[in-house]
Amino acid sequence: MTDEKRSSTPDANKKVGIYLCYCGGNISDHVDVEAVRERVASLPGVAVARTNMFMCSDPGQELIMEDLKSGTVDRVVVASCAPSLHEATFRSAIERAGENPFIYEHANIREQVSWVHHGDLATEKATRLVAAAAAKAQQLKPLQPIQVNATQHATVIGGGVAGLRTAIDIAQRGFPVSLIERSPFLGGQVSRLDRIAPTQEKATDLLDALVGQVLAHPSITVLTCAQVDGFGGYIGNFRLSVRQTPPTDAETIERLKRIDDEKIDTTRTIPFIGMLPASPPAKPSTISLETGMIVLATGFTPYTPRHGEYGFGESPHVITLPQLIEKMADQPAGRNCLEIDGRRIRSMVMIHCVGSRQIPGIHPEDESGHLNEYCSRTCCTATLATANRIRETCPGTQVFDMYRDIRTYGRGQEAVYEAAARSGVVFARFEADDAPAVNRNDATGDYPLTVSVTDGLTFGETIGVPADLVVLATGMEPPV
Ligand SMILES: Cc1cc2nc3c(=O)[nH]c(=O)nc-3n(C[C@H](O)[C@H](O)[C@H](O)COP(=O)(O)OP(=O)(O)OC[C@H]3O[C@@H](n4cnc5c(N)ncnc54)[C@H](O)[C@@H]3O)c2cc1C
Ligand code: SF4
Secondary structure (H helix, E strand, O other), X not given: OOHHHHXXXXXXXXXXXXXXXXXXXXXXXXXXXXXXHHHHHOOOOEEEEXXXXXXXXXXXXXXXXXXXXOXXXXXXXXXXXXXXXXXXXXXXXXXXXXXXXXXXXEEEOHHHHHOOOXXXXXXXXXXXXXXXXHHHHOOOOOXXXXXXXXXXXXXXXXXXXXXXXXXXXXXXXXXXXXXXXXXXXXXXXXXXXXXXXXXXEEHHHHHHHHHHHXXXXXXXXXXXXXXXXXXXXXXXXXXXXXXXXXOOOHHHHHHHHHHHHOOOOOOOOEOOOEEOXXXXXXXXXXXXXXXXXXXXXXXXXEOOOOOOHHHEOOEOOEEEHHHHHHHHOOOOOOOOOEEEOOXXXXXXXXXXXXXXXXXXXXXXXXXXXOOOOOOOOOHHHHHHHHHHHHHHHOOXXXXXXXXXXXXXXXXXXXXHHHHHHHOOOEEEXXXXXXXXXXXXXXXXXXXXXXXXXXXXXXXXXXXXXXXXXXXXXXXXXXXX
């Protein structure tokens, strides 16, 4: 027998006690708790299986303690609510019975079963979870907590707003911090914005303040053009190898050249580029770091629509929200209509959930067979805030907003939605499997595009919206 097989075999010498909770009906309304008890009671290594209305109550805990004290059981499984609620309760009961608290295994049959499944399948899943916990319990060994001295140093990976803020917070608590950013610039995706919703603060002001604090703090070391290329150690004591290399991608080289050629002030955040805290290295080098804690703040990359997705790449009149934000930033004041690339935008359609909330069978997968099934959580507010700005500054531009759901997460963001409704943005709601169709008009037409949508807000009426510009509210993807 291999070691692997031996370690997963139930230990006939162990006496596992299984304690199943009804949770006052929260569990037992959907899981046949008595049936689970009967099924697991005869599993190898199980000494007793008991049920209780509230296992976390004093009488429930007493059941466990009595079985431990009498020697009936020497391993404990409680099947109840999420471990975050009561794992500590049951470990403490075991300690009070004079036993080691690590002879305990938890099965969550409430949040993971009765709250999400019903009928026979719920009982079946609960049985399997409890059986797995009982098998694992037989492998548990009494443990003693140990203390490890941690290296008094933190590493933050990613120089966007999250990484900058984290570096400041840790340094203010008295710990040295290394901030590792792979590009030459600090600020991350916020440096690609103009104004920040919901406060309307200028992105450059926000970043000037944050980066200013980072650069001025004596305990923070900033490493740009840097990436971790080696990792070792363990909790509290990690070793990192950090490689700094001259930039190689064309966009970054172009930006650096522009800064040089135009002698742009690098003591402040450069709009749509970020803050350049130091010249990029002329040649590669490697730095070794001993660190006690690593924070990953590597952020996201905006989703790039597929060629032809809502006409993207096929029509110059279809752009993404980040592109619109950058193009709007040089908008001369006092225009009745928004002007993009020298064209008056009389009518603009914004389409939500592009590259987010993708559904198997409805949306095509990418080349690696992947779908972005999550909500990106920032694009609704960013779209509505941009629509509001256009309606405030260019009232001659009509804005149509086509959404699946409006999800304005976060404090103050619902107000952005309300303001859009008041400012005359026209909303249409579409189903995921019946997305708007962007059609190109022939050159003689008054508008280059027509967007048709079947609108759930007008009882399924199909409408065609003439548009000078279509803007895609693209979501987030993990950075590559
Ligand atoms: C179009 C649009 C509009 C938005 N508008 C708003 C708004 O109005 N208000 C608002 O609050 N939010 C807005 N957001 C959201 C906001 O941009 C994000 O919440 C914010 O950028 C997240 O910051 P971050 O530091 O987590 O990530 P990022 O900004 O993505 O920064 C991550 C940093 O990590 C670096 N990095 C990545 N990988 C590595 C690596 N391996 N090693 C080292 N460094 C690495 C990157 O280069 C980058 O500098 C908007 C987003 C979009 C797309
Ligand atoms: S935030 Fe809005 S637009 Fe973005 S993915 Fe979620 S629902 Fe869609």
